[in-house]
Amino acid sequence: MLGFFRSFLKSRIGVVVALLFLGLIALAFASADVTGSGFGGIAGGDRTAKVGSSRLGTAELAKALTNAFEQERQRQPGLTMKQFLDAGGMETVLTGLTDRLAMAEWGKRHGMVASDRLVDSEIVKIQAFQGVDGKFSQTTYEQLLAQRGLTDKEVRKDLGQGLLARQLLLPAAFGAQMADEAVQRYASLLTEKRIGTIATIPSLAFAPASPPDANTLTAFYNANKGRYMQPERRTIRYLVVDEASLKTVPAPTEAEVANRYKLNTAVYAPSEQRSITQVIVPTEAAAKALTTEVGSTGSLDNAARAKGLVPSKLENQTRETLASQTAKPVADAAFAAAQGTLAAPAKSGLGWHVVKVDAVKRNAGKTLDQARPELVTALTLEKRRAALSDLAAQAEQEIDNGTGLADIAKTLNLTVATTPPLTANGSVFGKQGEQVAADLAPLVQAAFAMEREGEAQLAELKPGEKFAIFDVGQLTAATPAPLDLIKGNVARDWAVDQGSAKAKAAADKILAALNKGTPMAEALKLAGVALPAPQPIDLPRAALTQMQGQVPAPLALLFAMAKGSNKRLEGADKAGWYLVALKDIVIGDVKRGDQVFAQAARSFAADSGDEFAQQLRSAIRKDIGVERNEAGIKAVRDQLTGANTQ
Numbered sequence: 001m002l003g004f005f006r007s008f009l010k011s012r013i014g015v016v017v018a019l020l021f022l023g024l025i026a027l028a029f030a031s032a033d034v035t036g037s038g039f040g041g042i043a044g045g046d047r048t049a050k051v052g053s054s055r056l057g058t059a060e061l062a063k064a065l066t067n068a069f070e071q072e073r074q075r076q077p078g079l080t081m082k083q084f085l086d087a088g089g090m091e092t093v094l095t096g097l098t099d100r101l102a103m104a105e106w107g108k109r110h111g112m113v114a115s116d117r118l119v120d121s122e123i124v125k126i127q128a129f130q131g132v133d134g135k136f137s138q139t140t141y142e143q144l145l146a147q148r149g150l151t152d153k154e155v156r157k158d159l160g161q162g163l164l165a166r167q168l169l170l171p172a173a174f175g176a177q178m179a180d181e182a183v184q185r186y187a188s189l190l191t192e193k194r195i196g197t198i199a200t201i202p203s204l205a206f207a208p209a210s211p212p213d214a215n216t217l218t219a220f221y222n223a224n225k226g227r228y229m230q231p232e233r234r235t236i237r238y239l240v241v242d243e244a245s246l247k248t249v250p251a252p253t254e255a256e257v258a259n260r261y262k263l264n265t266a267v268y269a270p271s272e273q274r275s276i277t278q279v280i281v282p283t284e285a286a287a288k289a290l291t292t293e294v295g296s297t298g299s300l301d302n303a304a305r306a307k308g309l310v311p312s313k314l315e316n317q318t319r320e321t322l323a324s325q326t327a328k329p330v331a332d333a334a335f336a337a338a339q340g341t342l343a344a345p346a347k348s349g350l351g352w353h354v355v356k357v358d359a360v361k362r363n364a365g366k367t368l369d370q371a372r373p374e375l376v377t378a379l380t381l382e383k384r385r386a387a388l389s390d391l392a393a394q395a396e397q398e399i400d401n402g403t404g405l406a407d408i409a410k411t412l413n414l415t416v417a418t419t420p421p422l423t424a425n426g427s428v429f430g431k432q433g434e435q436v437a438a439d440l441a442p443l444v445q446a447a448f449a450m451e452r453e454g455e456a457q458l459a460e461l462k463p464g465e466k467f468a469i470f471d472v473g474q475l476t477a478a479t480p481a482p483l484d485l486i487k488g489n490v491a492r493d494w495a496v497d498q499g500s501a502k503a504k505a506a507a508d509k510i511l512a513a514l515n516k517g518t519p520m521a522e523a524l525k526l527a528g529v530a531l532p533a534p535q536p537i538d539l540p541r542a543a544l545t546q547m548q549g550q551v552p553a554p555l556a557l558l559f560a561m562a563k564g565s566n567k568r569l570e571g572a573d574k575a576g577w578y579l580v581a582l583k584d585i586v587i588g589d590v591k592r593g594d595q596v597f598a599q600a601a602r603s604f605a606a607d608s609g610d611e612f613a614q615q616l617r618s619a620i621r622k623d624i625g626v627e628r629n630e631a632g633i634k635a636v637r638d639q640l641t642g643a644n645t646q
Helices: 003-009 014-027 058-075 081-109 116-123 138-147 152-173 180-190 214-223 254-263 284-297 300-306 319-325 328-336 368-400 405-412 438-449 487-515 520-527 542-546 553-558 595-624 630-641
Strands: 047-051 054-057 193-202 233-242 271-281 312-317 346-348 351-363 457-462 466-476 535-540 566-570 576-586 626-628
Touching: 047 058, 047 081, 047 630, 054 058, 054 081, 058 081, 058 630, 081 152, 081 595, 081 626, 081 630, 116 152, 152 595, 180 595, 193 487, 193 520, 193 553, 214 487, 233 368, 233 405, 233 438, 254 368, 271 284, 271 300, 271 319, 271 328, 284 300, 284 351, 300 351, 312 319, 319 328, 328 346, 328 351, 368 405, 368 457, 368 466, 405 466, 438 457, 438 466, 487 520, 487 566, 487 576, 535 542, 535 553, 553 566, 553 576
Parallel strands: none
Antiparallel strands: 047 054, 047 626, 193 535, 193 576, 233 466, 271 312, 271 351, 346 351, 457 466, 566 576
């Protein structure tokens, strides 16, 4: 379930990134606020680990775990805290935090520090702290820290630890190489081919011929209810409010239209834009000489380039914009000349400008009557948006006052709609492939975060144009599917279960025969029942890469076995057993100039760097000393999973 999470933290870059990620976990502003989790009084000495002279408190570990869980749940909405911890979340987060503390203390002992300026540079890079202009905002920084219950000191300490970890681990991993001889040997394995056979021993082949009676089926179902769990599902009751929901909005008055026209006088007034080519020379004499020469040749560009000067072009300039880029005398001269002619030389702070007017665009402007239609349209839209905003504010006030969805619907003269039962990922329960309507998808995550039915909330569906008022209509907890609906599946599972032990015995018997040299086809006859024909395999290792992580387990085993060996592998859910026989391994012939050699060298260099970083982490951990307080760790786990409240 947490394959991505685990594989990332174990990847080549994950070792370093995990330390930084886990340290910055308190800054995961996309996750929920966990400052009120109340871990201050947890049993276990209020400490989960002692790292050198430092200690890792229960509250700090709890906060880190909660934020890590919230981030993982964004990818897997149905994930529970218990599942997260059982999949290794506790160990990963705890090890990351203690390793960071150990490296911070080790670095301090050896004169390594993260300066205030370096920490500052990291803070300004964090996007959450940037204002509307894309730059660091002290106000935003302070507000977000206050919202998350953090202090500037905590953030700086956290960042400093992460920076020290990076300073230690990145140099340890940088530039690592594996010897060419070793790379060549391993690269040849990447191009090997394996020849063998895979046989399947299905449990159903040994299942009883008669189906189970009602009592047997019921007993099996009751003993295995966990296999038939249906996910939690909820219905969402909602009102969609948009411009179509608005009552009559007054049309713009004549005074409003006239006032808007007045405010936009510059837009509707007659205007003129000019595109020019200019050359700047140091003296008036040079400007006049160039003007005279252009008068005879007709080309300012050619005349300027002949003298080693570079002309520049300014497109679609108003008098004001041209004056701001040059000087008022230059703009006045350019706007006094006709299209296609040279303006009189004029001076700016940069020198004397020789300007040719390339093009003139004249906008006649619009009178109030001419502009009225677009002004009315714009004002009408603004009025409707404002009315919608007022309606949203009214709805929010009703929600804050505890008004239910049905009463809000009456006030707004709208009808409440209800979705079919939905699962946490937005799927319609019981209907394969059917999803909630796309415009309602933003409501699903919020609905599954609610603790009970009937608590109205407001959510924006389309900024400024559409919002929804919604609550959970019916909450159905995860429960086993009724036996009557799944009798066929349960009967098949019973048959598989009954045949599983016999299938294992048959697989053991066949494996023993294979190990004595009996051919696969002959050995399979020892099962005493009809079995699927064995599948011959003749496959290069490169084919596994093309499967993009979806390698069948028997095939993966084949590529991990020794030549001439036979192995037995259990299938999923007691479905049966696999017998894998590897006959031969054909090693690839890789030369040092081959592309596969270069790729392997890069990959193994990264692996070597990762190993060096891991060894350094381990050595620092041992040098500083890490003592875990299992009672405190268990207390945090119990608190997060609710075990101590049951």
